[in-house]
Amino acid sequence: xxxxxxxxxxxxxxxxxxxxxxxxxxxxxxxxxxxxxxxxxxxxxxxxxxxxxxxxxxxxxxxxxxxxxxxxxxxxxxxxxxxxxxxxxxxxxxxxxxxxxxxxxxxxxxxxxxxxxxxxxxxxxxxxxxxxxxxxxxxxxxxxxxxxxxxxxxxxxxxxxxxxxxxxxxxxxxxxxxxxxxxxxxxxxxxxxxxxxxxxxxxxxxxxxxxxxxxxxxxxxxxxxxxxxxxxxxxxxxxxxxxxxxxxxxxxxxxxxxxxxxxxxxxxxxxxxxxxxxxxxxxxxxxxxxxxxxxxxxxxxxxxxxxxxxxxxxxxxxxxxxxxxxxxxxxxxxxxxxxxxxxxxxxxxxxxxxxxxxxxxxxxxxxxxxxxxxxxxxxxxxxxxxxxxxxxxxxxxxxxxx
Amino acid sequence: xxxxxxxxxxxxxxxxxxxxxxxxxxxxxxxxxxxxxxxxxxxxxxxxxxxxxxxxxxxxxxxxxxxxxxxxxxxxxxxxxxxxxxxxxxxxxxxxxxxxxxxxxxxxxxxxxxxxxxxxxxxxxxxxxxxxxxxxxxxxxxxxxxxxxxxxxxxxxxxxxxxxxxxxxxxxxxxxxxxxxxxxxxxxxxxxxxxxxxxxxxxxxxxxxxxxxxxxxxxxxxxxxxxxxxxxxxxxxxxxxxxxxxxx
Numbered sequence: 137x138x139x140x141x142x143x144x145x146x147x148x149x150x151x152x153x154x155x156x157x158x159x160x161x162x163x164x165x166x167x168x169x170x171x172x173x174x175x176x177x178x179x180x181x182x183x184x185x186x187x188x189x190x191x192x193x194x195x196x197x198x199x200x201x202x203x204x205x206x207x208x209x210x211x212x213x214x215x216x217x218x219x220x221x222x223x224x225x226x227x228x229x230x231x232x233x234x235x236x237x238x239x240x241x242x243x244x245x246x247x248x249x250x251x252x253x254x255x256x257x258x259x260x261x262x263x264x265x266x267x268x269x270x271x272x273x274x275x276x277x278x279x280x281x282x283x284x285x286x287x288x289x290x291x292x293x294x295x296x297x298x299x300x301x302x303x304x305x306x307x308x309x310x311x312x313x314x315x316x317x318x319x320x321x322x323x324x325x326x327x328x329x330x331x332x333x334x335x336x337x338x339x340x341x342x343x344x345x346x347x348x349x350x351x352x353x354x355x356x357x358x359x360x361x362x363x364x365x366x367x368x369x370x371x372x373x374x375x376x377x378x379x380x381x382x383x384x385x386x387x388x389x390x391x392x393x394x395x396x397x398x399x400x401x402x403x404x405x406x407x408x409x410x411x412x413x414x415x416x417x418x419x420x421x422x423x424x425x426x427x428x429x430x431x432x433x434x435x436x437x438x439x440x441x442x443x444x445x446x447x448x449x450x451x452x453x454x455x456x457x458x459x460x461x462x463x464x465x466x467x468x469x470x471x472x473x474x475x476x477x478x479x480x481x482x483x484x485x486x487x488x489x490x491x492x493x494x495x496x497x498x499x500x501x502x503x504x505x506x507x508x509x510x511x512x513x514x515x516x517x518x519x520x521x522x523x524x525x526x527x528x529x530x531x532x533x534x535x536x537x538x
Numbered sequence: 539x540x541x542x543x544x545x546x547x548x549x550x551x552x553x554x555x556x557x558x559x560x561x562x563x564x565x566x567x568x569x570x571x572x573x574x575x576x577x578x579x580x581x582x583x584x585x586x587x588x589x590x591x592x593x594x595x596x597x598x599x600x601x602x603x604x605x606x607x608x609x610x611x612x613x614x615x616x617x618x619x620x621x622x623x624x625x626x627x628x629x630x631x632x633x634x635x636x637x638x639x640x641x642x643x644x645x646x647x648x649x650x651x652x653x654x655x656x657x658x659x660x661x662x663x664x665x666x667x668x669x670x671x672x673x674x675x676x677x678x679x680x681x682x683x684x685x686x687x688x689x690x691x692x693x694x695x696x697x698x699x700x701x702x703x704x705x706x707x708x709x710x711x712x713x714x715x716x717x718x719x720x721x722x723x724x725x726x727x728x729x730x731x732x733x734x735x736x737x738x739x740x741x742x743x744x745x746x747x748x749x750x751x752x753x754x755x756x757x758x759x760x761x762x763x764x765x766x767x768x769x770x771x772x773x774x775x776x777x778x779x780x781x782x783x784x785x786x
Contacts (some may be wrong), residue, residue, distance in 0.1 A: 487589070492625040495586050496635070496695060497613035497643040506638070510629025 156180070156223050156255075159216030166216065168416040168462050169358050169387040174330055178302055181254030183226035189258070190229065193244040197237070197270070202230045211259050212308060217334050217360065221257050221306040228260040228305075231272075235312070238269035242320070242521055247276040247305065255302040262307060264315040264343075271318040273521060276303075276331060278324050297383070299356070302330040309335060311343035313367065318346045318520050322528065325355035327382060334360035341367025341396075348375040348519055350528050354382030354413070361390045365427070368397040376405035377515040377528075380413035380459070381535060387416040390434075394427035394471075401432045406515045408508060409459025410441045416461075422468040423476060430471060434478040436463045439511050441504075442484050509533070539564050539734050540703055545595035546759075547577075547584050554580045556759035557595075562703065565731040569745050569770065570738045572756035573778045578738045579622060581756070582707040585736075586619040587612050600702065614646035616702030620692035620709050627679040632691070633661060635679050636698050643699055664697040668724040685712035693724045704728075705736045710744040722747030742774040755781055 158172035159165070183189070188203060211221050229245070250256045264270055311317055325331045331353075337345055351357045363372045378386040392401045407415035417436040440459040463480040485507050493503035509532055519525045540562040547555040554577045562568050572578050584591055587609035597604040602615060627635070641651045652660065665672055668690040680688050689709050696704050706725070710718055722744060725735065737748060745753070745767065753769040754761045755778070762781050763769065773781075 486625075489625050489627055491586075491588050491609060492621065492627070493635075493639075494609035495613055495619050495621075496639040497610050497646070497699065498639055499610050499642070500608065502638070502642070506630055506635075507627070510627065513629040 157216070157219040159220075163216055165360075165389060165391070165418065165420075167464075168414075168418060169356070169385070171217075171220075171332070171358075174299055174356065175255055175302060178299060179254045180224055181226075181251045181256040181301075183250065183256055189226075189250045189256075190245055190247045192229075193246070195241060195243045196239055197231075197233065197243055200232050200234070203227075211306065213336055217304075217332070218306060218336075220304060221259050224255070224257040225259040225306075226256055228258040230261045230263075232263045233265060233268040233270050233315075235265040236267045237265075238316075239271070242271040242273045242318075244273040244275070247274070247303070249278065249301070250303060251301065253300050255304070257304040258306070260305065260307045262309045262317075264309070264311050264317055266312040267314045268312075269316040271320065271520065273320045273322075273524065274307075274333075275322040276324060278326055278329075297328055299330050300328050302332065304332040305334070307333070307335045309337040309345075311337065311339045311345060313340045314342045315340070316344040318348070320348045320520055320524060321350070321359075322524060323349065323351045323353075323357050323359065324531075325351075325353035325357045325384070327354045327384075330356035330358070332358045332360075334362065336362045337364065337372075339363065339365050339367060339370040339372065342369045343367065344371045346373045346375070346520070349388065350377045350379075350515075350519070350524075351386050351388065352377075352379035352381075352384075352531065353386070354380070354384040356385045356387075358387045359389065361388075363390075363392045363401070365392070365394050365396055365399040365401070368399070370396065370399045372399075372401040374401070374403040374405070375515060375518055376403075376407075376417075377512055378405070378407035378415045378417075379410075379512065379532065379535075380408070380415045381410035382413065384410075384413045385416075386414070387418065389416075390419040392419075392421050392432070394421075394423045394430045394432065396427055398429045399427060399432075400430065403434045404515070405436045406512065407436075407438045407461060408441070408512060409438065409461050411459060412457055414460040414462070416463075417480070418462070418464045418466075419478075420466045420468065421476065421478070423471050423474050425470045427471050428473045430474040430476065432474070432476045434465050434467070436465055436480040437511075438463055438480070438482045439508065440482065440484050441508070539600060540736075541596075541598040543596045543598075545581075545584070545597065546593070547580055548592045549580075549590060551592075554759055555584065558756075558760055560754065560761060562734050562736060564702075564734055565729075566752065567729070567735045567737065567748055567750045569748070569750040569753045570736065570756050571740065571753065571770065571773055573782075576756045577759045578756055579707055582619055582622075582705045582736075582738055585612075585705055586617065610642075613699070613701075614643055618696050618699055618701035618704045620689075620696055620704065620706045622707040622709075622711065624680050624683075624688040624692055626681050626683075628681055630679050631676050632679050633675040636661060636675075636695065639695075640698055661698065664694055667697050667727060668693045669720050670694050686714065686717040689713055689721060690717065690724075693721055697724065697728055701733065703734045703736065705738070707738045708740065709737075710739055710741060718744060719747065742770050745770045757782060 160172045161167050161170040347361050376388045380386040405417045409415040419434050421434050423430045438461040442458045461482045465478040465480050490503045516528050542560040545555050545558040670690050755763040
């Protein structure tokens, strides 16, 4: 399943375009999103050190932050994605939280668009020392507000539209004993762009990790969450919401490996695939032989929106297909005393519910909008940050349905 | 107010309504009784515009052709259906649902959107009418409600939307005696000279409270007998078989 990287660790930005070893759909983890195919025709963008493609909102922990000017830390790992970061990284940020430190205010990193064309890669490090607590918000900023995009259009899906940019981020996280990290992310991606993010987390004993991701757009988003529970009594919680519309393609991938005693992990991903759009949940949960008394579950709930349910269906011309959902939960259990479960559901909006709302005077479109939002609310309600919750609701509220 | 002429309805080529005629004038309460499978619920669904039925015939509602209207347009025109099986909607609170629905309906009827404080006053007043606990308003629509609470919630919604014609589809089924009395009293308080009710029921008990002006018996997709309240008493005593026998 893994593919080895080329072993190169750049100390400065390479002068010549790297030869990227793109993951293809032949690798199980990349089955539904073939990066090599997507990157075809895209040139590597060498970047510019003076233009930092992210900014950080003022925060009490800013002092522990260092930018791309500092020596780059090595990219570790050897999977297909890290080989790209090896070959093409333009730098990244580093954050080192000292032992015992904690803050109630979330630290916010905003990734800004890098260039009008080409692919670029960044490599970030986050180290949280013993007992320290941090909430980090990662989001990407896009020039065009997503809300003006139609919920679906008659064009082909995102994978068949040539990309103009692909931005890749790799975040390596180390949680020391008893450290706690909440990582909340909002990723947006407009048409003809791809946004790929991977977080690799190493958890020591008693550490706690929450990763919450909202991904929405009509472009391509791939979000990888990799977790290694190396110490006993670790806990990891993953929460995800995907909203793909206007031909969008959103792939949420997770891989959690339990190596130690009494770890627990829980995952709940929800996805909404609007007309012509695709969502994917591809999750691997691996319990190693020594990881006894692991308690883990993995849940994927998916909503497909159907053109037949749209009144405009008969008027519009051109390509129109229902939302498409791929859900692939996978358990690999090698320990004999564990409690693990998984489940996946795929469904459409309930026509009885739509009719019920209509019979009270809500329009067909409004009924659909309310029910779709209600489906998403279960995840939005659990987002740790109040301002993010209202931001997400506002964006979903503005999505046009026709 | 409502004039149904030669109404036919079928599902998957199975005929259910077979030439039904019915006329309701403002201020009247009509009851429709009939054995299981006679088409009572189908009639209520066809009136409210539920998809899935093949419909022929004519339904005039306040001089508009109802069959030309989509369900929400029927609601705007003043039609309301209290569901036999109200739908549970997770993630949407009763109060928000009612605010959206009421404002939509008011907007379509040319009335201004209600101020938050006026809405709150109205929602409390109407909840009290059917003795619906105010805590239900903040809960998701019908989620975890008991059978009786769901039915009361239907009548509450009806009171909020103030329809011209309300269809009560077996609102009494699954209600205990007290809940039945509360629902019936709620409906009675909503009666006016300019609105009408069509009450679909199996039992005489609800009709004891509501005192319908006209009672119809629906058998095999047609109205077989129409009479006054005493017809309900007769049915309670004799059952439907004597009427069925007459039709053969």
